[in-house]
Amino acid sequence: MKHTGTRKLVIAGGGTAGWMAAAALVSRLKPEYYEITVVESSHISTIGVGESVVPSVTGFIRDLGLDEQDFIEKTEATVKLGTMFRDWSDKGQSFFHPLGTLGCELEGNEFFQCWLKAKFEGDSTPLTDYSPAAVMAKSTISVFPSGLPSDSPLLTANPALHLDSSLMRQYLVKFAEERQVKIINSHIVNVNMRENGSIESLELNNRQTVQGDFFIDCSGFRGLLIDEALDSPFLDWKQFLPCDRVAAMQTAVNRTTRPYTISTARESGWAWSIPLRSRVSSGFVYSSSHCSDTRAEQILRETAVGEPLHDPQFIPLRTGMREQMWKKNCVALGLAGGFLEPLESANIHLVTHGVKLLMELFPGIFEDQQDWPTLAAEYNARMRSEYEEIRDFTILHYCTTSRVDSEFWRRCQSNPLPDSLVEKIELFRVRGVLRISDDSLFQKSSWQAVFTGMGVFPQAYHPLVDMADFGGIQKAMLNYRTQLEDAIESLPQTGNSAPSE
Ligand SMILES: Cc1cc2nc3c(=O)[nH]c(=O)nc-3n(C[C@H](O)[C@H](O)[C@H](O)COP(=O)(O)OP(=O)(O)OC[C@H]3O[C@@H](n4cnc5c(N)ncnc54)[C@H](O)[C@@H]3O)c2cc1C
Numbered sequence: 001m002k003h004t005g006t007r008k009l010v011i012a013g014g015g016t017a018g019w020m021a022a023a024a025l026v027s028r029l030k031p032e033y034y035e036i037t038v039v040e041s042s043h044i045s046t047i048g049v050g051e052s053v054v055p056s057v058t059g060f061i062r063d064l065g066l067d068e069q070d071f072i073e074k075t076e077a078t079v080k081l082g083t084m085f086r087d088w089s090d091k092g093q094s095f096f097h098p099l100g101t102l103g104c105e106l107e108g109n110e111f112f113q114c115w116l117k118a119k120f121e122g123d124s125t126p127l128t129d130y131s132p133a134a135v136m137a138k139s140t141i142s143v144f145p146s147g148l149p150s151d152s153p154l155l156t157a158n159p160a161l162h163l164d165s166s167l168m169r170q171y172l173v174k175f176a177e178e179r180q181v182k183i184i185n186s187h188i189v190n191v192n193m194r195e196n197g198s199i200e201s202l203e204l205n206n207r208q209t210v211q212g213d214f215f216i217d218c219s220g221f222r223g224l225l226i227d228e229a230l231d232s233p234f235l236d237w238k239q240f241l242p243c244d245r246v247a248a249m250q251t252a253v254n255r256t257t258r259p260y261t262i263s264t265a266r267e268s269g270w271a272w273s274i275p276l277r278s279r280v281s282s283g284f285v286y287s288s289s290h291c292s293d294t295r296a297e298q299i300l301r302e303t304a305v306g307e308p309l310h311d312p313q314f315i316p317l318r319t320g321m322r323e324q325m326w327k328k329n330c331v332a333l334g335l336a337g338g339f340l341e342p343l344e345s346a347n348i349h350l351v352t353h354g355v356k357l358l359m360e361l362f363p364g365i366f367e368d369q370q371d372w373p374t375l376a377a378e379y380n381a382r383m384r385s386e387y388e389e390i391r392d393f394t395i396l397h398y399c400t401t402s403r404v405d406s407e408f409w410r411r412c413q414s415n416p417l418p419d420s421l422v423e424k425i426e427l428f429r430v431r432g433v434l435r436i437s438d439d440s441l442f443q444k445s446s447w448q449a450v451f452t453g454m455g456v457f458p459q460a461y462h463p464l465v466d467m468a469d470f471g472g473i474q475k476a477m478l479n480y481r482t483q484l485e486d487a488i489e490s491l492p493q494t495g496n497s498a499p500s501e
Helices: 016-028 056-063 068-074 111-120 132-138 153-157 165-178 224-229 293-303 347-360 369-399 407-414 419-431 444-453 463-467 470-489
Strands: 007-012 034-040 078-080 082-086 094-098 160-163 182-185 188-193 199-204 209-211 214-217 234-236 245-252 261-266 269-275 279-286 313-316 320-322 330-332
Touching (some): 007 016, 016 034, 056 068, 056 347, 082 132, 111 463, 111 470, 132 470, 160 165, 224 330, 279 293, 419 444
Parallel strands (some): 214 330
Antiparallel strands (some): 188 199, 199 209, 234 320
């Protein structure tokens, strides 16, 4: 294959998604083959409400060859061990969705099925008592793995972060700029098309025209390239996830030490509380058909802890994804590609997933553009599968509720469900079996935590568990719990206490 000259990669939009794409591309591509340009407008603000993320985001930072600890410091990040869901299954009921492992090795027997048999025999130990992250969260232990002894059973907690995404953006801008990514600060006013329907260039309001071979649309909810220029249809999932608006606010606190996100179900939606180092990000996600902005603001102010730093910001939400995330010579990432309400903190993960997949299927400088539709079809199928799995996992929190105290929650129980989720729920109800793609964000332990947290249990455990020495299994389970408790006891006391919420 021969080198056909330098390719121009143009990223439209410089929010978290745009700079994640720029950083990933520049870290992997040789500058003599590729010129990377980011076009952003300082007049259009980025979305950055103080985000809760999942472990793949720190994995992304490590893949760039960056120091995780430095990233944590520069983004003023705090430890996230999981999410506490309050009042979701019913008012007054809570459960924890932990990160990391859930259960221990039981000589080849599936942990969840053994736990289920123990439950059928009268053992009331919650599933999450077997999760290092949940046990740490209960004790408000806020340490990163680097602060744990090398033989600690708590090491499998696999914490993620609560971070300031505007600081994350700045961090990535510095990384990309040092590696010769070009930045143009101007407003994109027009997208010029080629006869074959692909994008030729972006026209800016500083009169510049930016030509490109390949474009990445990171322009946020508007989708300047993928929607307005390429007209890739949007798969709207409002019928499954009716929340379409958010009121967000930051509050000041002296110091936050709670190592988990809180999500509290309210009469017409749910409120998040994300502890950053010196402030708390709060938001109320709601259905505008069931709640006015005035009531939403009231709920937000009631739920938020600490002194408000500003008036609430209202943001309309559109849940769904582009049918073709990759169309012609353009890939959409971040909010331009799709959005799921932040209940399980998956949006920035979807950017890392998209960037990784783009690198795997990258339309290199040698290939003929005739190959692109094949690569695009694969990219679109795999992105759709990940979006749909996360969508189904998000819906699970709503459709399994027992709340009947408001029209919103009653509707959640009768809303249509995607067939893929109906199948999952039935299979779980019958025998606790789950079919999850290997590379999906939420693996079996997450589904088990949410199913059982919401009060959904299988009717029977797997018959193979009866073939095993159950007395031995019960001893091993007790032993594991004791190990986790001992490991917590042996950690130096930080004197931290969770803010009263
Ligand atoms: C309320 C809310 C809460 C969220 N919480 C979480 C969370 O807890 N965890 C999580 O993982 N994710 C969360 N997300 C999602 C996360 O914030 C986004 O996925 C992430 O910030 C990526 O955004 P983006 O870069 O795609 O878009 P944006 O941040 O909107 O950036 C768009 C960029 O495009 C530029 N632009 C737009 N139009 C033009 C133009 N005409 N010319 C030039 N430039 C232009 C803008 O200047 C900006 O730089 C949340 C999102 C919302 C809305």
